[in-house]
Amino acid sequence: MDIASLVSTEEGMSLAREYSCSFFETSAALRFYIDDVFHGLVREIRRKESSLSMIEKKVKRKDSLWRKLKGSLKKKKETTT
Template sequence: AGVGSLSQVSKEEGSALAREFNCPFFETSAAFRYYIDDVFHALVREIRRKEREAVMAMEKRSKPKSSVWKRLKSPFRRKKDSVT
């Protein structure tokens, strides 16, 4: 689309895409500034939510490292225990 041309997406198409991506759907107009601020704020909220999810996922992944370490050390303990 060129400068000054209008690009439109049907409400049904936009709504279906929003459901597919599990995100909010807004009907907006950049030309008339309809709901532009609402979209911006919703976008920031989604980014923050994704960041929180990423942090929680990282924390979950970091916890099993201790159990992996224990599993790696456990064969050596068994050998030591069986020798004595």
């Protein structure tokens, strides 16, 4: 095992605190906790996506860009027919 590829527990915990995220001790070479971390990461991504979509629904504006475009296309279609 290459010493340069090791990260100390203290360094990992420090970075986790700095970035406000979880810290896991894993080993890709020995496959320790790799699946657990991967599944946890996927759950976190899904949770954030879900909370973002709920926020977007609450903040949806009545005069969205899409509605403006759609309205202008209807006007053009009516004037050309």
